[in-house]
Amino acid sequence: MSTARTIPLWTSTDTPPGGWSPATEGSTLDVAVVGAGIAGLTSALVLLREGRQVTVIEREGIGAGETLRTSAHLSNALDDRYYTLARQHGEDGAKLAAASHATAIDFIESQCRDSPDGCGFARVPGYLFAHDGDVSQLEKEVEAANAAGVSATLLPAGLQAPALLGPMVRFEDQARIDIGRYMRWLAQEVRDAGGRFVRAEVANIEGDSPCRITLRDGPALTARVVIAATNVPVHETDATYMKQAPYRSYVVAGAAPSNLQDALYWDTGDPYHYVRLFRDEDGKDWIIVGGEDHKTGQDDDPTAYARLHEWTLQRFPDAGPFTYAWSGQIIEPVDGMAFIGADPDNDNVFLITGDSGNGLTHGTLGALLVCDLVQGRDNPWTALYDPARKPVRAAGEWMRENANAAFQFRDWIKPASIDDTNQIPLGGGAVLRRGVHRVAVYRSGDGALHAFNARCPHMGCVVRWSSEEKSWDCPCHGSRFEAASGAILNGPTSEPLAPMEWKE
Template sequence: MNALDDRYYELEKILGQEFSRLSAESHTAAIDRIEKIVGDENLDCDFLRVDGYLFLPPGGSVTDLKHELNAAHRAGLREVERVDDIPVGKFTTDGVLRFPRQAQFHPLKYLNGVARATTDRGSRIFTETRVVKVEDGDQVRIETSKGYSIRAQAAIVATNCPINDRLVIHSKQAPYSTYVLALRVTREVEHLLLWDTAETAEEEKQTLGPIPYHYLRFARDNEGDVLIVGAEDHKTGQASDFEARLAKLERWTRDHFPFVGEITDHWSGQVMEPVDGIAYIGRNPGDENVFVVTGDSGNGMTHGTIAGILITDLICGRENPWTKLYDPSRKTLQPTAVADYVAENANVVAQLRDYVTPGDEPDAEKIQSGGGAILREGAKKIAAYRDEQGTLHKFSAVCPHLKCIVRWDGCEKTWDCPCHGSRFDALGRVLNGPAISDLEEVESSENEIGSAVESQAELSGHRSSA
């Protein structure tokens, strides 16, 4: 969609009107590009043009909504308009904006189609090949975990959170977990996108990061329509009450959509939130031929497509008007962005307290099948998971990135790092960077606190120059 997760009004305040306009232009171009690819390649991926509606929750500020409408117009989205109602659902709201000609599609069907289209043209895709190093140079050198190396004119690291950049990017964005439910729809509905403005920080008791808001769309499976609704975000690894969050989300959904039936799925995903609300797409800071894509916030589908357009131009040496907007090396001096930057990084350093806290569970015997907990064994923190057969698996709880202590995520059954968002499956295998290696099965040494402090000091040094 070209309705930004972080709002045009906010973006204009942080980066100015021209960047706001370029942002709208790039997201609109991304939707058009996806539509063109779907048409040209004849992809069967449920692509549909739909309208999007931004609405105020009870007590929301009408003034803020008017500011957003005016900022969207200044950004070039002249067709955005204020309307009286949302066509679907039971809402009492003081204000709604309609963003016409958004789009939705089935991301995996689309991805499969694009993969097929590229391999048909001679590209090759290698799965199960873990990259552990990306070195810049006239020829980029890429190393895999099996010891192979690849040389290329350019490399693009598009791993949600970059695995090549140890420090700089990670101090400018923060990982957030978001929760999603899919519920069966029991009658015909008009497909649309829907999201509200955030609740207030006070209501959400959230002191860090963007305040969670609700986002919705409809999709179709073999049995009919489902409503997909998400919200209840928190900083990754820093909440363990996922059942309560899903229950609250379900109550909210049933209150507003009485026609939904059973829950067909639930999950949580990870969103990288950049401090100034704009993704990082372009040359990796300090590199010439290595590129990154990250900081997607809630606009991953369009940001991914923007990256395809922009990075192709950068590699081919073509001018692109969006280069500066998305430059991963940009510095944002606007006070609110700087304050968020300081708060997020102070939060990272605060996670080191985990080295001196007790474990979640004093007795490993109490960990249920399918469950996990952090144990304390002397000076060490151990990530312990009991599989469905009752066998206990133990790993060092020290994240291999910069040595924060991971935490158990009962919703996804993963170990999540509260610092920069690395995630590991229940058996310690890395799923999401910046970590590039698994949790160690061998228990960690007593020097962990010292080396963690060193790692974070290294990060602090970079922070002052970021």
Template sequence: MESVWTQSCEIGKREPLLGNQRTEAAVIGAGMTGLLTAYLLREAGLQVVVLEAGRMAGGQTGGTTAKLTSQHGLLYHQLILDLGEEDAALYAEANEKAIEACRDIIQKRNIACDFTDTFSCVYSDHREKLEAEVQAAARLGLPASFVKDIPFPTPAAGAVRFENQAQFHPLRFLKALSEGLTVYEETPVRAVEGHRIQTDRGEVKAQYIIFACHFPFVNFPGLYFARMHQERSYVLALRDAPPMEGMWLGADQPAYSLRRWGDILLFGGSGHRTGENTGGGRYDALRQKAREWFPGARETAHWSAQDCVTPDRIPYIGRYTSGKPYWYVATGFGKWGMSTSMAAAMLLRDAICGRKNPCARVFSPDRFPARGVPRIMTETGQAVKGLTRQVLQTPSITAEELPAGQGGVVLLNGKKAGVYKAEDGKIHAVDIRCPHLGCQLEWNPDEKSWDCPCHGSRFDYRGRWINGPAQKDIRL
């Protein structure tokens, strides 16, 4: 089902690329990050084109809960331990400046996007964690305080509150922001070599190339597939829920996200690593909690989103790899893509324009701290598990034995395949190997999709591509 954002905002179509072009900067991806980066580069005087495989803002931007905040969970106490106070302060500064930059653009261009100044809160059962976070955030100059009262029936001990945060309608914002930008839709990029971008519709030569496509699809160099994973989360739109101010997030599992948009409450949660939802029931669990907390509310929409997560929870923003100084990347936003998209756009603009930005070192894709090694080994282990399933795991049932309305890895004509059997008994079979790096895909019953547990690529039940890093379908 569509999100409230896509239901309430129609962005006009753009033409695909026709033939070959030259430009100063080419941005791959027309979501929040790509369009903001293109906008800031154009404002800096560069010639920019944006290449989008599907529709503008048609990916993860349309599934966000659209919180503009520097409060990314109970983050800053741990960030000081991991990075030290100076670099933790730079992380905070980059995100606070991002909120202010969004506010300035909206005011300057008079964009009607339901922008609202508000506060953000993270609640927890553990008061000592909350107090440690307040102290850490305050040391970094953030507008943090402890609050006791919570406007929904959770047993939490309190919450950390950040002032001067914001929320908005992301698609209305991007619709206005994209006016005047050169965006080519339905132009999937198939390869990038040096300064050349190969698409289905022509070649683009660019002095600078920016990968703002959610998950970087060029495996070598960069190795981003080995140092990130993807996670899914789910959202309900509820009418007739009690009024509530601010934006809320739980720090303990199961964690829930709450914010209002007009008379609708956006209630999110039930997250999991992509490819690890074979049992289903994620929406049902969220609905059960909604009935418990808001018994009079009515569901009007539901949707899901996917996010890239790095081992140290800090995005990769900067040069794609040291060997390609004219390639840039922004990825791994860890479910905080609204503020981080603007932070990324500002960092990338400064890097390309030769401006010094002290925050850049915190987000550098080249970082490989010792503390991150165990987490990176975990990502590698997940990939090995997925590859092992493909080679060694034998299906326990045949396609004929699969019940109607269900999907799974089965034997079809004596060979392993992914099959969804429709209610009318029609079989939809796919190649169960992910075309990215060969991991075995898993069935997601909540969304009737085939999901990769290694790197997060997704396909619909017919085998059509939904999410990368894979770039092609899996139809048999």
């Protein structure tokens, strides 16, 4: 079970090198890292290299969360724009943001250099182009990016790529990677440095000395330090879920046009589109195109992939055929910066969340920052990423996202879209009313019905059916649940959907 049904281009491994170790009650662990995505594995590696003993607890496989759903740009040309970041975090904050993401790219590059095959890493330029020809946003961004220390130049005439894209900003020193190979390499490095992998689902983490870790089916564990690298925290903490919002983003991949320059491309649209080239292990070139984002559980639209195909073919007419289509969850912090550092609600627990569209670099720099905090060292990025910060200079966005979440509770008073399960097709789902309850009913391919209380266990919104990923998605804070079992796909919920009896 991955976090979604669609299959991305990247492949990693379900089983880490050396296999899974059993979760055993007994002596206190030194460091427990929960989650084997890029944030968790990088944290494990840097702490092992500092002499700590690390156990990685993962419920699925290596990179099985959002990491393998990425498009794998590595960029310090941040998609929230430097003129916005400078307003929200000050000019010094924007400089720290640029430097921290550049450090993350350098770190990844050095790991790839040590790997046997380079993990498909390459330095490439990045091009931000105006989706409507309006150059004013680009002019502001060139000035703000250079002020923050990111080398950027305005190309008013754009670029023939092969259709004319432009006008645009060119950013130097961005990068791309084969994220599947990189995750396999990180896992190997963690194992070689003495790390252990335990396959288990964590139901809760309580901060203390030592911290307590509750497994859903397994013994209780304790650890001196816990790093919650589950993409969004799934343990009891109020630190972040009101300050970040979940979005679904869609990606297609197909044969690359032969004259496409190896670079990252993205536009100024809202939602925006992103494009990159990728050469696989067999030497085949792919074009990867993403976008069409919408809030999770809202605006479910099965035409997203068709729109991406159309958008791509208008600009890259020789692209395709497209053989991959997948979606994933992006967590947008209201002020553009991830939440990385000490969990204010739990002693000795550290968070890495709020990845945004730059989650590979956020996850990597998050590991470097958390390592310093765990080791008791100062780090210049601490305040910028502090999970306890109040994003007051992004108050408008903060209020908008929370008002949007509160508005979703109206589902409790809206009539159900259908009133009879006979109307649910094979492989379909719907929320029905039964007295005061809402019931989420899925009909699997064999005709069997699977019914759950539709009340999201996180804070009580009514979940909605995703026709694309065939999952139950909460429109409030983005928790997602598997259609037939109600198991958790994405937090912040720490509980699965509750099963209910249903007779046709």
